[in-house]
Amino acid sequence: MAQVAIRNLNKMYDDVHAVKDVNLDIRDKEFVVLVGPSGCGKTTTLRMVAGLESITSGRILIDDQVVNDLAPMDRDIAMVFQNYALYPHMSVYDNMAFGLKMRKFEKSEIQKRVQDAAEILGIQDYLKRKPRQLSGGQRQRVALGRAIVRHPRVFLFDEPLSNLDAKLRVQMRVELKKLHERLGTTAIYVTHDQVEAMTLGDRVVVMRDGWVQQVGDPMELYNEPANLFVAGFIGSPAMNFATVRITAENGDLWAVGDGIRLKAPAAFANSLGPYTGKEVVFGIRPENLRIVPDTDPAEMSIDAIVEVVERLGSEILLDVAVGPITMVAAVEPTVRAKVHDRLRLAVNPDRLHFFDIERETAI
Amino acid sequence: MIEGARWRRWVFFNIPLLLFIVALLFPFYWMIVTSVRPDKELYRPWNAANYTPFWTLNPTLEHIRELLTETLFSTWMMNTMLIATASTLISLFCGLLAGYALSRLKFPFAGSIGTGIFITYLVPQTLLFIPLADVIRNFHLGDSPWALILTYPTFLIPFCTWLMMGYFKSIPKELEECARIDGATRWKAMVYIIFPIAVPGILSAGIFAFTLSWNEFIYALVFLSSPEQKTVPVGVTSELVRGDVFYWGQLMAGALLGSIPVAFVYSFFVEHYVSGITGSVKG
Numbered sequence: 252m253a254q255v256a257i258r259n260l261n262k263m264y265d266d267v268h269a270v271k272d273v274n275l276d277i278r279d280k281e282f283v284v285l286v287g288p289s290g291c292g293k294t295t296t297l298r299m300v301a302g303l304e305s306i307t308s309g310r311i312l313i314d315d316q317v318v319n320d321l322a323p324m325d326r327d328i329a330m331v332f333q334n335y336a337l338y339p340h341m342s343v344y345d346n347m348a349f350g351l352k353m354r355k356f357e358k359s360e361i362q363k364r365v366q367d368a369a370e371i372l373g374i375q376d377y378l379k380r381k382p383r384q385l386s387g388g389q390r391q392r393v394a395l396g397r398a399i400v401r402h403p404r405v406f407l408f409d410e411p412l413s414n415l416d417a418k419l420r421v422q423m424r425v426e427l428k429k430l431h432e433r434l435g436t437t438a439i440y441v442t443h444d445q446v447e448a449m450t451l452g453d454r455v456v457v458m459r460d461g462w463v464q465q466v467g468d469p470m471e472l473y474n475e476p477a478n479l480f481v482a483g484f485i486g487s488p489a490m491n492f493a494t495v496r497i498t499a500e501n502g503d504l505w506a507v508g509d510g511i512r513l514k515a516p517a518a519f520a521n522s523l524g525p526y527t528g529k530e531v532v533f534g535i536r537p538e539n540l541r542i543v544p545d546t547d548p549a550e551m552s553i554d555a556i557v558e559v560v561e562r563l564g565s566e567i568l569l570d571v572a573v574g575p576i577t578m579v580a581a582v583e584p585t586v587r588a589k590v591h592d593r594l595r596l597a598v599n600p601d602r603l604h605f606f607d608i609e610r611e612t613a614i
Numbered sequence: 615m616i617e618g619a620r621w622r623r624w625v626f627f628n629i630p631l632l633l634f635i636v637a638l639l640f641p642f643y644w645m646i647v648t649s650v651r652p653d654k655e656l657y658r659p660w661n662a663a664n665y666t667p668f669w670t671l672n673p674t675l676e677h678i679r680e681l682l683t684e685t686l687f688s689t690w691m692m693n694t695m696l697i698a699t700a701s702t703l704i705s706l707f708c709g710l711l712a713g714y715a716l717s718r719l720k721f722p723f724a725g726s727i728g729t730g731i732f733i734t735y736l737v738p739q740t741l742l743f744i745p746l747a748d749v750i751r752n753f754h755l756g757d758s759p760w761a762l763i764l765t766y767p768t769f770l771i772p773f774c775t776w777l778m779m780g781y782f783k784s785i786p787k788e789l790e791e792c793a794r795i796d797g798a799t800r801w802k803a804m805v806y807i808i809f810p811i812a813v814p815g816i817l818s819a820g821i822f823a824f825t826l827s828w829n830e831f832i833y834a835l836v837f838l839s840s841p842e843q844k845t846v847p848v849g850v851t852s853e854l855v856r857g858d859v860f861y862w863g864q865l866m867a868g869a870l871l872g873s874i875p876v877a878f879v880y881s882f883f884v885e886h887y888v889s890g891i892t893g894s895v896k897g
Contacts, residue, residue, distance in 0.1 A: 301791075301795060302795075303791050303794075303795075322794070322799075323791070323794045323795045324794055324795065324796070324797045324798065324799070326795075328795060329795065329796075330791075330792065330795050332788040332791075332792060333788075334786055334788055336786065336788035336789050336791070336792040338789060338792075338793070338807055338811075339811060340810045340811055349793070349796055349798075349806075350795075350796035350797050353793075353796055353797035353798045353802065354797045397792075397796070401796070401797075
């Protein structure tokens with residue numbers, strides 16, 4: 252049980268600045284997910300916490316103790332790797348017992364802990380097997396088991412589900428969540444999959460090019476993205492963006508673009524005011540667009556032509572042409588839209604996003 | 615596999631394979647036949663009526679008996695065995711540690727040191743024996759097994775290092791990182807995790823090193839002079855060719871008996887050896 256604090260953390264590889272001034276406070280028992288595209292510095296940050304990468308500058312504290320110069324073995328952490336990193340020449344039991352043997356635990360204690368972990372993960376029947384005789388999901392469980400037998404202060408996960416097929420990944424995701432509920436160990440989890448980040452994390456840290464973009468709980472990131480990158484990265488299908496110009500007409504602000512003419516809700520009056528006459532990026536999530544009859548007022552809707560219909564079962568994704576750009580609308584599965592149909596899509600006025608076009612920050 | 619008509623299988627697979635096997639095994643066959651052929655058949659002219667070069671109807675163990683009783687062959691075998699084993703162990707030990715360091719530790723000039731080691735392997739022995747002879751003389755090691763035990767590693771260590779480097783690189787570094795997080799020091803992670811996984815690579819390097827030192831000729835010829843110190847390749851060629859007289863039966867018997875230990879080592883480890891060359895650890 253531990254808290255982890257990261258203070259002004261930097262990592263330079265020769266002339267590549269991989270991690271830039273990362274600050275993060277991870278509370279006891281919290282499950283924090285670092286998410287971002289590849290090369291964003293999330294894995295490097297995790298490896299610095301593990302002690303596998305040297306720290307160029309900044310500090311990492313576990314329970315208020317600076318661990319910068321501690322060897323990985325002295326940090327009392329456990330890590331699960333993307334390729335599982337199971338010792339191929341050892342049985343499952345020995346894989347799980349290795350850490351305890353290295354730490355000179357009593358044989359009976361080792362046996363008890365391995366049995367307990369195996370029971371939690373449902374791998375009691377494979378303890379005598381070698382890793383190569385196991386399926387991907389089973390190997391993943393062994394890797395988890397090896398981490399939990401140690402009762403470490405912090406769990407580190409480096410994309411542990413990436414090597415599993417889609418169905419198993421969803422299943423293991425749920426199990427990981429349950430496991431965390433049960434053990435309550437502080438965990439830092441790295442992934443490039445925003446769905447994994449949203450479903451697993453108590454809090455999610457979005458990174459890009461070594462910078463932390465936003466830290467917050469999943470719904471906060473979803474509803475109030477701090478910038479254009481977070482808005483586009485979180486959520487699937489991704490948020491629709493369009494460049495619009497803010498104009499003032501009769502005391503109201505309007506967002507006007509190619510094929511778009513929307514009245515800005517009153518809530519934005521203050522923040523959008525200074526942008527009058529300027530271009531901004533307008534964003535709306537696919538699920539906040541809904542088909543309305545042509546008689547609906549045009550000030551809160553967009554006219555579009557259907558280009559592609561993707562039937563997912565639970566919903567239908569419509570790729571629609573709005574002027575020169577393509578947007579995606581997620582609509583009810585009962586909708587019978589055909590390619591080339593003309594539609595009027597109403598936007599949910601509470602769910603509009605505007606971003607500064609240069610600084611990319613939310614307005 | 616070759617697909618299609620039956621003749622294609624014969625032309626592109628069976629016949630080439632057969633030719634290959636014959637070409638490879640013929641020298642061994644020749645060696646065996648010659649070593650059991652009685653002298654009067656051996657020196658029969660090619661145009662004699664009963665000339666049978668490819669088989670013999672009167673096999674004899676006479677040459678092998680003479681080789682073992684009238685020459686120092688068993689001493690040479692012991693010498694070769696001692697020298698090959700000792701120099702292989704030394705080279706494996708150094709090559710293992712050097713290979714690990716060069717492939718895993720980050721230190722300045724690691725890459726150029728690796729290349730440097732490889733380049734030393736490329737210096738031909740036929741050049742290197744001249745300065746080495748001087749070194750051996752200065753240290754008064756001439757005509758003793760140490761002359762070879764200490765000089766063979768000059769080409770075996772680069773070889774083992776290079777082979778082990780490649781093998782270590784094929785082992786995912788996460789295994790070691792995981793072990794270090796699990797509580798192992800770098801040394802323990804190396805001994806408990808990396809070396810056991812690298813066994814096929816270590817065996818390959820060992821077999822190669824053993825074969826190279828077993829067959830080595832030039833250093834053994836130059837650094838050893840008295841008959842009781844010689845190794846098999848040098849002993850057989852220098853003691854069984856007297857002037858222009860070739861004792862073909864004994865020569866071939868010596869070559870045959872001399873190749874048995876190597877053949878034995880190969881066949882014993884062949885499975886590991888192949889997986890060592892094809893490399894890679896499947897997790």
